[in-house]
Amino acid sequence: MKKLAIISVLALSGVLVISCNDNSKPARDYMPDMKDSRAYETYADHSNLSSKGVTYNNRPVAGTVSRGEELPYHLPNDSTGYAQSASVNDPLPRLNSTELEEAERLYLINCAICHGTALDGNGPLYKGGTGPFAAKPANLVGDPVIAALSEGTLYHVMTYGKNLMGSYASQLNRKQRWMVAQYIKSKQGAAESAPAADADSTATAGAAASTGAMAK
Ligand code: HEC
Numbered sequence: 001m002k003k004l005a006i007i008s009v010l011a012l013s014g015v016l017v018i019s020c021n022d023n024s025k026p027a028r029d030y031m032p033d034m035k036d037s038r039a040y041e042t043y044a045d046h047s048n049l050s051s052k053g054v055t056y057n058n059r060p061v062a063g064t065v066s067r068g069e070e071l072p073y074h075l076p077n078d079s080t081g082y083a084q085s086a087s088v089n090d091p092l093p094r095l096n097s098t099e100l101e102e103a104e105r106l107y108l109i110n111c112a113i114c115h116g117t118a119l120d121g122n123g124p125l126y127k128g129g130t131g132p133f134a135a136k137p138a139n140l141v142g143d144p145v146i147a148a149l150s151e152g153t154l155y156h157v158m159t160y161g162k163n164l165m166g167s168y169a170s171q172l173n174r175k176q177r178w179m180v181a182q183y184i185k186s187k188q189g190a191a192e193s194a195p196a197a198d199a200d201s202t203a204t205a206g207a208a209a210s211t212g213a214m215a216k
Contacts, residue, residue, distance in 0.1 A: 071174040077160040088152030092178045103183035106176050110168055115140055119187050135164035140184050141191040154181035 029035055032052060065072045071091050075081035095103060108117060114137040116123040121139035125131045138146050149157075158177045161167040172180065 071178070073155070073159065073174065075156060081160075082153065082156055082162075085152040085156035086150045088150070088155070090151040090155070090178050090181060092175065092182065095179060095182050099179065100183060100186060103176075103179035106172060107180050107183050110171050111180070114165070119184065119191075137165070141188055147188045147191075151178070151181040151185055154184055 029052075036052075063074055073088075075084050075088065107119075112123055114123045114125050114133060115121055116126075116137075119140040120142055121137045122128055123131075123137065125133040126135075126137055129136070140146055155177050157165070158168045158172060158180060160169070168177065
C-alpha cells in the first residue's frame with residue numbers, strides 16, 4: 001500500500017512536470033555554437049546569428065581552399081606576409097622554353113612599361129626620372145637585393161603590389177604570376193652569369209698578354 005502511494009505520487013508529479021512544459025516556446029539552448037551547424041547558403045544573411053548567441057564570424061576557417069581552387073596562396077598583405085613569402089616555393093614545374101616565351105610576353109605587357117624590357121627598372125613610364133611615373137621601379141636584374149628575392153616574394157609583390165607599385169592580381173592569374181616570377185629569375189640568372197663570363201675573358205686576355213710579354 002505504501003509502495004503504491006509512492007508510485008502514484010511520482011507518477012502524478014511526472015505528469016505535472018510534463019504538463020508544465022510550454023510547447024509553444026523553443027527549448028533553451030545551452031551551447032548554440034554546437035547545436036547550430038555552420039550553414040552556408042548562397043546569398044543567405046547569417047549576420048543575425050550573433051543576436052542568438054552564436055559567436056562565430058560567418059567566415060570559413062583561415063586557410064580554407066574552395067572547391068576547384070588552384071594554386072591557393074594564403075599569405076596576407078602585410079609585412080609578415082611579405083617576409084614569409086621568401087620561403088614559399090613556386091608550385092609550378094620549371095617552365096620549358098615555349099612557356100618561358102609566354103611568361104616573357106606577359107612580362108612585356110604588364111611590367112615592362114615601368115621595369116623596362118631589359119628588366120633594368122627603366123621603362124618608358126620612368127625613363128631615367130623624366131617619365132610621367134615619379135617612383136623609380138626596382139631594377140630587377142642589376143640590384144643584388146632584388147636579385148636575392150625568392151620566386152615566392154616576386155609572386156607576393158605581383159599579388160599585392162608594393163608601395164607605389166599596384167597589385168597585378170586582376171591582370172595576371174595565379175599561374176601567370178608564378179610564370180612571370182620564373183621568367184624574372186631566369187633573366188636574373190642570365191644577368192648574373194654574364195659579368196662573370198666577362199671577368200673570365202678579361203682574365204684570360206690579361207694572362208695571354210702577360211705570356212706574350214714573357215715570350216718577348
Ligand atoms: C606602374 C609602374 C609599375 C609596373 C607596371 C610594375 N611595377 Fe614593379 N615596381 C614599381 C615600383 C615603383 C617599384 C618600387 C616599389 C618600392 O619598393 O617602393 C616596384 C617594385 C617591384 C619589385 C621589387 C619588390 C621588392 O620587394 O622590393 C618587383 C619584384 C616588381 N616590382 C615586379 C614587378 C612585376 C613582375 C610587374 C609586372 C607584373 C611589375 N613589377 C609592374 C613599379 C611598377
